[in-house]
Amino acid sequence: MFWADQVADEILKSKRYIPYWVDDMKTPSGRVHVGALRGVVVHDLVFKALKNKGANAKFTYVFENHDPMDDIPSYLPRGKYEKYLGMPLFKIPSPEPGFSDFASYHALEFKNVFNAMGCEPEIIWTKDLYTGGKMNPIIKEVLDKADKVRQVYKTLYDKDLPKNWYPFQLYCPNCGKVSTTIVTDWDGEKVAYECQVDKVKWTKGCGSKGEASPFSSKEGMTGKLPWKVEWPAKWKAIGITVEGAGKDHMSSGGSHDFAKLICENVIDYPVPYPITYEWLLVGGKKMSSSRGVGTSAKEMLQILPPQLNRFLMVRIKVNQQINFDPSDPQTIPALFDDYQRCAQAYFNHGDKDQARIFELSQVGKAEKPPYVRFSVLAQWVQMPNMEEEIIKNGLTDWAGYARVWVERFAPEKDKFSIQKDLPETTKKLSAAQKKLLYKIAAELNKKWVAEEFQTRIYDLGKELELSGNDTFAAIYLSLLGKNHGPKAAWLILSLDRKFVKERFNAV
Numbered sequence: 001m002f003w004a005d006q007v008a009d010e011i012l013k014s015k016r017y018i019p020y021w022v023d024d025m026k027t028p029s030g031r032v033h034v035g036a037l038r039g040v041v042v043h044d045l046v047f048k049a050l051k052n053k054g055a056n057a058k059f060t061y062v063f064e065n066h067d068p069m070d071d072i073p074s075y076l077p078r079g080k081y082e083k084y085l086g087m088p089l090f091k092i093p094s095p096e097p098g099f100s101d102f103a104s105y106h107a108l109e110f111k112n113v114f115n116a117m118g119c120e121p122e123i124i125w126t127k128d129l130y131t132g133g134k135m136n137p138i139i140k141e142v143l144d145k146a147d148k149v150r151q152v153y154k155t156l157y158d159k160d161l162p163k164n165w166y167p168f169q170l171y172c173p174n175c176g177k178v179s180t181t182i183v184t185d186w187d188g189e190k191v192a193y194e195c196q197v198d199k200v201k202w203t204k205g206c207g208s209k210g211e212a213s214p215f216s217s218k219e220g221m222t223g224k225l226p227w228k229v230e231w232p233a234k235w236k237a238i239g240i241t242v243e244g245a246g247k248d249h250m251s252s253g254g255s256h257d258f259a260k261l262i263c264e265n266v267i268d269y270p271v272p273y274p275i276t277y278e279w280l281l282v283g284g285k286k287m288s289s290s291r292g293v294g295t296s297a298k299e300m301l302q303i304l305p306p307q308l309n310r311f312l313m314v315r316i317k318v319n320q321q322i323n324f325d326p327s328d329p330q331t332i333p334a335l336f337d338d339y340q341r342c343a344q345a346y347f348n349h350g351d352k353d354q355a356r357i358f359e360l361s362q363v364g365k366a367e368k369p370p371y372v373r374f375s376v377l378a379q380w381v382q383m384p385n386m387e388e389e390i391i392k393n394g395l396t397d398w399a400g401y402a403r404v405w406v407e408r409f410a411p412e413k414d415k416f417s418i419q420k421d422l423p424e425t426t427k428k429l430s431a432a433q434k435k436l437l438y439k440i441a442a443e444l445n446k447k448w449v450a451e452e453f454q455t456r457i458y459d460l461g462k463e464l465e466l467s468g469n470d471t472f473a474a475i476y477l478s479l480l481g482k483n484h485g486p487k488a489a490w491l492i493l494s495l496d497r498k499f500v501k502e503r504f505n506a507v
């Protein structure tokens, strides 16, 4: 059975995860990389598997726009952004006009990508969660039970936190930074805070001290829980019952174990059904969103159609690493081949897992993909006058991706272009090869079907005692300046006949 269906079965059987509220999250601190897409797709699959089984499931995605900027993405001017380090992302200006702030600029780009891939979670902004008052009762609970939170640090990390350590970070009323503040007391209504000049290495606090309410309201957000406490607090505030994370968070002693202890010992909330997923690497590397390194999620839509992007993640079990390496010339053509195979299983009632993988890779209604192989299409897009053939075979959409592949990832041997002038390489042709070309030129007055023309070329070569290789090399060398190329008859028939005739007669 497909893994997400198994997970859905388990969730439904246990009856502990009602009302089936699936959630995932991300801090939009920079251009979101490909790896984060796996989390969205994994949660989307579990959500859809639950829906398929008749559960009234819900799917949300939390953008943590209230987190501080702790690094400046490499693609942005450092000088312009340095002053915002330590401030919440929603208070920092967007790099481009048209967006309300830094967080929404990056979040909406990412949202557009996963929406295009058929993932349509309801979006929740953490700032709204706080200012809407949903976090307030939990903030009070956590501050009241600060000793129990300290105990969790002791249990899990053997860390002794001082009695005046409180799990809250105030947005400094003076300088607006959050990374620099600590809370040292709590009287049930207000917290005492300090904005420490040297709390972190990468930005300075203003040194102010005072008292303030930790509760946010419509008038504004006053501060936040530390991330590790906030994760489970968010589960409770929203009512989440299913949420996983990448394996780093889920490892023993990781933030999920921490969250679990907070649930059990502090906020009394059942831990959501956990799903641990492995990395999605691109070319063997894990990417970082704040550093802006690696392939951004947006770039993925430029190199693969949305369905293939989903397919890339759907077909690999959640606990297995995906290493997508588009620079390997086999990767993308093989992915398209696999997709066509799974489509066959779906439409011809073949292998059940393959059929399900295809079904869950769809964006909207399942559509039959083209039958022409991607590797052939990659040749077609390099031949002139193939537009009609491409349209006739329903390849217009895939042709765009084939062109991108040829341009960016195809090895030299798979690239070709019709040479405007007679290539130098034709000087090496034998007398028999030249004769072959004259004979082919003479055949061009007739009407030809590609298959039959291919046989005719082969037979003409044979008559001249040429091997198959030498026969076709003659054609490729005179047209492409290379000794190999796409199927010769198709290549010739895609070209202007007069041009081919003149070329072959000129060798």
Ligand SMILES: [Zn+2]
Binding pocket: 172, 173, 174, 175, 176, 177, 180, 195, 205, 206, 207, 208
């Ligand atoms: Zn300050």
